[in-house]
Amino acid sequence: MTQRELTEYNLGKSLDALMHLDPRGYGVCTILYHGAAQRTGKPGVPGNLPVPLSIHGARHMMAHISRGSLVYIITGFVLHPYNRAETDGPPGALALARALVEGFDAKPLIICPEEAAAAMAALIETAGLSAETDLEELKRSPRGVGVYTFTKEAGEAPARAAELMAWGKPSYVIAIEAPGANDRGVYHNAVGRDVSALEAKSDVLFASLQKAGTPSLAIGDLGNECGMGTLRDTLIWYVPYAAPGGCSCGCGGGIVAQTGAEVVITATVSNWAAYGLCAALGYLLGRMDLLHTPELEARLLAAAAEAGLVDMYGEAIPAVDGLNSTISMSITTLMGECVTNVMAHKEKCKIWFAKTIERAFFQNLV
Numbered sequence: 001m002t003q004r005e006l007t008e009y010n011l012g013k014s015l016d017a018l019m020h021l022d023p024r025g026y027g028v029c030t031i032l033y034h035g036a037a038q039r040t041g042k043p044g045v046p047g048n049l050p051v052p053l054s055i056h057g058a059r060h061m062m063a064h065i066s067r068g069s070l071v072y073i074i075t076g077f078v079l080h081p082y083n084r085a086e087t088d089g090p091p092g093a094l095a096l097a098r099a100l101v102e103g104f105d106a107k108p109l110i111i112c113p114e115e116a117a118a119a120m121a122a123l124i125e126t127a128g129l130s131a132e133t134d135l136e137e138l139k140r141s142p143r144g145v146g147v148y149t150f151t152k153e154a155g156e157a158p159a160r161a162a163e164l165m166a167w168g169k170p171s172y173v174i175a176i177e178a179p180g181a182n183d184r185g186v187y188h189n190a191v192g193r194d195v196s197a198l199e200a201k202s203d204v205l206f207a208s209l210q211k212a213g214t215p216s217l218a219i220g221d222l223g224n225e226c227g228m229g230t231l232r233d234t235l236i237w238y239v240p241y242a243a244p245g246g247c248s249c250g251c252g253g254g255i256v257a258q259t260g261a262e263v264v265i266t267a268t269v270s271n272w273a274a275y276g277l278c279a280a281l282g283y284l285l286g287r288m289d290l291l292h293t294p295e296l297e298a299r300l301l302a303a304a305a306e307a308g309l310v311d312m313y314g315e316a317i318p319a320v321d322g323l324n325s326t327i328s329m330s331i332t333t334l335m336g337e338c339v340t341n342v343m344a345h346k347e348k349c350k351i352w353f354a355k356t357i358e359r360a361f362f363q364n365l366v
Contacts, residue, residue, distance in 0.1 A: 001357050001362060001363055002357075003346075003350070003353040003354070003357070006353060006356065006357060006362055007342055007346070007353075008052075008055050008283075008284075009051075009052065009055075009362065011052075011055070011280075011283060011338060011339070011342050012051065012052025012053070012054050012055035012056075012280065013052050014338045015052065015054040015055075015276040015279050015280060015335055015338060016033070016037075016052045016053050016054055016276065018272070018276065018331050018334055018335055018338075019053070019054065019265075019266075019267040019268070019272045019273050019275075019276040019331075020032075020033050020266070020267060020268055021268055021272075021327075021331065022268055023268070023323055023327060024268075024322070024323075028221075028222065028239060028240075029221065029266065029267065029268040031234065031235075031238045031239060032220070032221065032222075032223070032231065032234075032235075032239075032266035032267075033053070033266050034234065035231040035233075035234030035235065035266070036053055036231060036264045036265065036266045037050040037052075037053060038050060038234075039230070039264065040052075040053065040056040053265050053266065053273075053276075054265075054276040054277060054279065054280040055280050055284075056263065057217055057263055057265045057273075057277050057280065058277055058280035058281045058284055059284070060215070060217060060262070060263045061172065061217065061277070061281065062281070062284060062285070063215075064171060064172050064215040065100065065104050065106060065171050065172045066104075066171045067104055067105055067106075068104070068105045068106065068107070069104075069106055069107065069170065069171035069172075070106070070107045070108075070109060070168045070169070070170040070171065071097075071100055071104075071106050071107070071108045071109070071170050071171060071172045071173070071174065072108075072109050072111060072170045072172075072173045072174070072205070072209065072214075073093045073096060073097055073108055073109070073110045073111065073173075073174045073175075073176065074110075074111045074112070074150075074173070074174065074175040074176070074178045074202045074203075074205065074206055074226060075089040075090055075092070075093040075110060075111075075112050075116070075120075075175070075176045075177055075178050076089055076090065076112035076113045076115070076116035076120075076177075076178060076179075076200060076202075077089060077177055077178065077179055077199070077225075078113055078115050078116075078179075078195070078198040078199055078200075079189070079198075079310060079312065079314065080189055080193060080195045080198060081314075082310055082314040083115070083198065084115055084308060084309065084310045084314070084316075085112070085113060085115040085116035085119065085308075085309055085310070086177075086309060086310055086311070086312060086320075087301065087304050087305070087309045087310065087311055087318075087319065087320045088177050088221070088269055088270050088271055088312070088320045088321050089116075089176050089177030089178065089270055089271070090110075090112070090116055090119060090120050090123055090304060090309060091123060091271050091274075091297070091300045091301065091304060091320075092176050092177065092219065092270055092271035092272075092273065092274030092275065093110050093112075093120070093174075093176050093274070094110075094120070094123045094124060094127055094145075094300060095271070095274045095275055095278050095292040095296075096108070096174060096176070096274050096277065096278065097110060097124070097129070097145045098127050098129060098145075098278075098290075098292075099277075099278045099281055099282075099290040099292075101129060101143055101144075101145065102287070102289055102290055103281060103285055103287055103290050105142075107138055107139060107141075107144065107146070108145050108146065109135070109138060109145075109146035109147075109148055109168075109170070110124075110145060110146065110147050110148070111148050111149075111150050111164075111200075111202050111205065112147070112148075112149060112150070112200065112202075113149065113150065113152065113199065113200035113202075114149045114200075115308075116309065117147055117149050118307055118308070119303075119304055119307035119308060119309045120147050121133070121147050122303050122304075122306070122307040123300055123303055123304060123307075124145045124147070126296075126299050126300055126303045127296060127300070128143075129143050129144070129145050130143050130144045130145070131144075131145060131147055132144040132145065132146045132147070133146070133147050133148075135148065135167055135168070139168075148164070149200070150200040150201065150202040150205065151200065151201060152197070152198070152199065152200055152201060153201070154185070154196075154201050154204075156201075157201035157202075157204035157205070158204055158208070160204075160205070161204050161205040161208040161209075162208070164205060165205075165208060165209065165212065169209075169212065169214070170209065170214060171214070171215075172214065172215050172216075172217070173206060173209045173210075173214050173215070173216050173217075174216075174217050174218070174219070175202075175203070175206050175216075175217075175218040175219065175220075175225065175226040175227045175261065176218075176219040176220075176270055176271075176273070176274055177219065177220065177221070177225055177270035177271075178200075178202055178203065178206075178225055178226040178227075179195070179199035179200070179202070179203065179224070179225065179226060179257075180203045180224060180225050180226035180227065180228060180229065180257025180258065180259050181196070181201075181203060181257065181258060181259075182224075182247075182251070182253040182254060182255065182256055182257060182258055183253055183258045184251045184252065184253035186247075186249065186251040186253060187199045187224070188224050188241070188247050188249065188254075188255040189224070190222055190224065190241075190255075190312075191241060191248060192241035192246065192247030192248035192249060192254075192255055193247075193248055193249055194247075194249035194251065202226065203226040203227075203257065203259045206218075206226050206227065206259055206261075207259050210259075210261075210262075215262055216261040216262045216263070217261055217262065217263040217264075217265065218230070218259075218260075218261035218263070218264050218265070219264075219265045219266070219267070219270050219273045219274060220257075220264070220266060220270060221266065221267055221268060221269055221270045221273075221321070222239065222255070223235040223239050223242050223255060223256045223257065224255040224256065224257055225257055225270070226257055226259050226261075227257065227259055227260060227261035227264060228256065228257045228259075228260075228261075228264060229256060229257045229258050229259050229260040230260035230261055230264045231264055231266075232256050232260075235256045236254060236256060239255075239256075241254065241255045242254050242255050242256050265277065268321075269320050269321050269323065269328070271320055271328065272328070272331055274292075275292040275297075275331065275332050275335055276335060278290055278291055278292045279291050279292070279335040279336065279338070279339050282339055283339045283342060283343070286343075288336075288339065288340070288343075291332075291335065291336050291339060292332050292335070293332060293336065294329035294330070294332045294333045294336075297325070297328050297329050297332050298318070298325055298329055301318035301319070301320070301325045301328065302318050302325075304318070305317050305318045
């Protein structure tokens with residue numbers, strides 16, 4: 001084992017722990033983490049433990065996102081009964097888009113429901129990037145992030161997906177807190193209500209891109225999100241409303257999204273997973289400027305509320321999933337401090353790394 005390997009493992013574990021901090025205490029984030037982490041290990045290696053989700057996801061992105069390429073980011077959950085898009089998802093999508101622009105000169109296109117489009121554009125501009133609604137302008141813009149609204153009509157979704165893919169095939173697709181239909185074609189909210197009429201059918205695009213060979217990553221915090229079908233076996237056993245027949249709408253399918261992803265990243269709040277990925281990318285690429293910051297988080301949540309996005313309880317306030325901005329800012333602060341200190345102590349603690357590695361505790365972990 002090398003010092004670099006040991007550092008990546010332990011930094012990743014710290015970032016994962018922050019992504020899954022559980023202020024509410026009801027434990028769903030721990031269930032999701034267990035299911036997702038089981039998929040990052042090395043099968044058949046005795047004693048091997050999973051690669052941390054943050055490092056695993058960042059490595060996957062780096063392996064597949066080519067410089068200057070298109071990247072599709074799908075987000076935007078519309079909440080019942082408020083008929084407004086929520087604050088979880090768009091800020092995380094923006095953080096990832098910003099990291100892709102700065103770190104890869106990529107051309108991110110954020111795909112969302114109409115209810116989130118104006119807010120998404122406001123978040124892009126708040127981060128110092130250029131919001132582009134003209135797709136051709138996105139290709140020309142050096143710091144552009146595109147915004148594209150996807151249809152809510154199930155019958156139109158395949159054609160819209162094909163049209164977008166004909167315009168430009170991305171090198172990568174990310175879904176973050178985007179709705180995903182179950183195996184009966186029904187979209188559910190967190191308590192198992194049928195919200196199909198409210199949601200953009202953007203999971204059709206996600207699945208179409210996968211069939212065309214596009215590498216995929218999905219972020220979710222419950223199981224009803226696009227891409228989370230990869231964790232179906234864990235979800236149906238342990239997450240409320242997830243088992244077949246467990247939803248409250250009568251469809252008989254439960255809330256678990258049918259669509260799966262190559263890589264699934266979980267968190268207590270989906271935005272936090274995006275921030276963990278940005279921190280991991282910053283470390284792996286040696287680019288502190290890719291990290292999401294508490295100052296930017298405060299501005300984004302304020303801009304999101306002003307633009308009409310709502311917390312899970314329907315209030316247009318700078319909060320996410322019932323958790324105030326102080327918590328999200330603290331999470332991003334600690335992520336940044338973890339990466340800063342890892343870099344600062346690389347040489348200072350060299351002897352401690354060597355002595356720890358000699359003891360072989362971590363030998364089978366990475």
